[in-house]
Amino acid sequence: MGNEFEFASADQAVSTGKAYLAKKEYASGEECFRKAVEIDPLCSDAWGLLGESMIAGKNSYRIDESDEEIPQCLQKAISLDPKNHGAFSSLGTFYLYLGDYENAEKYYQKALNLKSDLVYISNLAMVFYLNGNKSASEKLRKLGCDTYPTNFNIHLDYVEQMFSSSKYLEALPYYKRLTVLSEGHPEKEELVIKIYDRAKERESKSIISRFSKTFQMLKWQRK
Numbered sequence: 001m002g003n004e005f006e007f008a009s010a011d012q013a014v015s016t017g018k019a020y021l022a023k024k025e026y027a028s029g030e031e032c033f034r035k036a037v038e039i040d041p042l043c044s045d046a047w048g049l050l051g052e053s054m055i056a057g058k059n060s061y062r063i064d065e066s067d068e069e070i071p072q073c074l075q076k077a078i079s080l081d082p083k084n085h086g087a088f089s090s091l092g093t094f095y096l097y098l099g100d101y102e103n104a105e106k107y108y109q110k111a112l113n114l115k116s117d118l119v120y121i122s123n124l125a126m127v128f129y130l131n132g133n134k135s136a137s138e139k140l141r142k143l144g145c146d147t148y149p150t151n152f153n154i155h156l157d158y159v160e161q162m163f164s165s166s167k168y169l170e171a172l173p174y175y176k177r178l179t180v181l182s183e184g185h186p187e188k189e190e191l192v193i194k195i196y197d198r199a200k201e202r203e204s205k206s207i208i209s210r211f212s213k214t215f216q217m218l219k220w221q222r223k
Helices: 010-022 026-039 044-058 069-080 085-098 101-114 118-130 134-147 152-164 168-182 186-204
Strands: none
Touching: 010 026, 010 044, 026 044, 044 069, 044 085, 069 085, 085 101, 085 118, 101 118, 118 134, 118 152, 134 152, 134 168, 152 168, 152 186, 168 186
């Protein structure tokens, strides 16, 4: 594959590589970004996307501490451009896949500090949760819902987390919005039904309260 790509500039190589990433052709994308850093070793975007493409190509099951080139590329991108939020986010993902949640949180937070982005919000909230900081995770997911009111996935994550803690009253307006966002999409409707049914099962087994009044407020949302 190495001789397959020829580019007149690093920008052209990066643009082509991004197109391959969008198509999930990660090996081809990686090759384009390698060409880009050969042409212009000072291109932060190329280094960051090279690291990102390697992470995407390997996925979480195949990445381990021997993959030294990945963080090296991402750190190179950051050294060239300290505001490269994508490189910080990719570093977070790298450490997440290693199970190093402390470093994952650190780099996801840096990415979010540089740019308010739904992916960064979702990733950081997930790591907060994995680190046992459920309160911070709830607050961040709620912020995501308020900032992106038409996004189904962030609402699903927030409502599911709140239901798991029996915080039905706080979740109610977001659950209502979630049901609206799922309408006309059978797969999404099924996901909403599943989190409702899991909550219903937990409530039915509760010694303190069998079907609390707050939980019953959710019932009207079900078809």
